[in-house]
């Protein structure tokens with residue numbers, strides 16, 4: 001597709017010379033380009049449609065890469081990427097080996113801070129601005145943060161300190177579209193809403209001015225006192241008083257789609273000698289009616305038909321859907337069950353529970369630390385809280401899990417979705433550290449179901465244990481056709497032999513046990529009989545089953561969709577050593593590096609977490625040294 005203006009834009013300098021008409025045209029072309037491309041690749045369409053004018057204005061007013069623009073979350077940087085020379089690669093967005101959906105140093109000098117988790121931009125920008133002061137350099141640092149991200153605690157930690165540093169120029173642009181993924185929540189959101197809509201300040205100011213104009217003869221004292229009242233209004237009603245009191249000069253609220261107003265206000269902010277916050281009002285999904293009408297659906301969307309806006313649905317039932325149905329059933333059974341989300345109700349499957357039990361559902365905003373300790377408080381008072389959260393985002397609440405839940409042994413359930421490789425979101429979102437960050441905490445139980453029924457039973461079991469329990473499951477579909485939601489069983493903490501063999505023992509947990517079975521089948525095709533054992537609990541761990549099976553084999557393989565360090569494999573290998581098991585143990589897990597984006601299957605295959613990977617690992621071992629004619633497994637191939 002050809003674009004009259006966009007085709008000429010290869011760097012931020014190319015937009016600095018455009019006139020207002022050309023900019024308007026460019027905004028339309030960028031929206032067209034986004035819809036066209038994201039309809040094919042999937043991605044964060046609505047957030048990006050909402051920041052077209054803002055992004056262009058930022059790159060016209062500020063001079064990246066000398067000036068530093070730091071985005072919050074970073075899911076709304078597609079326009080930034082288009083302007084900074086990456087348009088030609090947009091067909092590779094979120095694809096293996098292609099453009100990331102988030103800022104990456106390796107992609108561009110204009111990506112000034114890497115991100116993917118919320119509420120970090122002000123802290124990062126503040127650090128960069130302080131460095132500038134210390135080095136005696138002179139450039140602008142701008143944080144661009146959404147109203148959802150502003151509900152994250154660390155944003156306030158940063159505002160608190162930045163506002164105090166009156167000698168440190170920092171520009172914070174608050175992109176307020178009234179949305180997080182769902183409608184934004186909390187007192188801040190209500191306050192921002194008042195700022196958006198409250199014309200009380202301007203009305204009263206006009207009324208006083210009317211009096212002053214109409215009755216100039218009222219003379220000295222009264223006139224002066226009215227003047228003072230008008231002046232002090234600023235402290236009673238001034239828009240942005242919250243930010244002003246924290247030490248920020250507040251500019252706004254302004255229409256984030258009126259390009260000239262945005263550019264003029266950013267130029268004003270640039271001149272402020274100290275911290276300044278620019279409050280920009282935008283519409284999430286602007287310019288594409290399906291996204292404007294449903295910004296939640298188009299926040300992070302799969303492939304869709306751009307003519308109709310119909311999203312192309314994947315096949316099968318997801319683990320999230322199983323959780324969603326399970327929590328409803330448990331909620332019917334136990335009125336003490338409370339569901340908590342940190343701004344992720346749709347992704348974690350809590351929307352139906354929220355509709356059915358609004359009094360027992362809490363969306364705390366992007367505030368995982370608060371979610372964990374609030375759950376601890378609920379549990380302390382006899383409730384049964386379940387915090388549904390992505391593995392990667394639960395990392396934010398580590399200290400609270402340890403100190404506020406597990407140390408006092410309070411019965412909080414962590415429904416950990418997106419555990420394992422997530423795919424397109426890449427490094428910042430992979431759920432591959434939770435075994436490592438949870439298993440060493442005393443009192444915690446970790447359940448790792450292999451299919452939908454085990455997830456259903458695991459949730460029910462967790463609720464009966466009355467102790468801290470984490471249940472981890474992937475961004476994937478379940479393999480079982482029928483799941484009995486009505487009469488869940490108790491998921492026993494016992495290793496399950498899924499397939500009997502004698503030549504090699506394959507050890508796994510969670511959905512990876514299904515891969516183990518596939519690997520065993522590939523080995524059987526060449527005459528190697530593998531035993532497959534699945535452990536539905538990671539902690540406490542059924543070591544008796546492991547030991548008794550390991551003692552009957554000369555070769556074993558442990559496989560997991562988790563980082564090697566601190567993972568399930570290390571648990572198994574430590575037991576082999578402790579129990580002096582005379583069986584060689586191989587392992588397949590993720591290496592000690594950040595794992596790139598691509599589809600979940602592509603990434604699992606790349607790192608050998610697959611039937612192929614199991615087959616190759618075992619065959620290589622058998623065909624290698626030490627398996628001569630006396631070995632338990634004679635080379636059966638080659």
Ligand SMILES: Cc1ncc(C[n+]2csc(CCOP(=O)(O)OP(=O)(O)O)c2C)c(N)n1
Pocket residue numbers: 047050072073075076116117118145146147148149150175177179180181284299342343344366393396
């Ligand atoms: C710590 C953390 N928790 C949750 C998320 C998931 N998440 C990504 S974007 C988003 C909403 C962001 O809202 P806002 O900052 O207003 O940006 P908008 O999408 O409205 O432009 C959430 C909750 C995250 N990225 N990081």
Ligand SMILES: CC(=O)[C@@H](O)[C@H](O)COP(=O)(O)O
Pocket residue numbers: 073075116299300347418422425475
């Ligand atoms: C940007 C962000 O953090 C979320 O939008 C995340 O991308 C959602 O992930 P899922 O698509 O797995 O729900």
Ligand SMILES: [Mg+2]
Pocket residue numbers: 146147148149175176177178179180
């Ligand atoms: Mg928002």
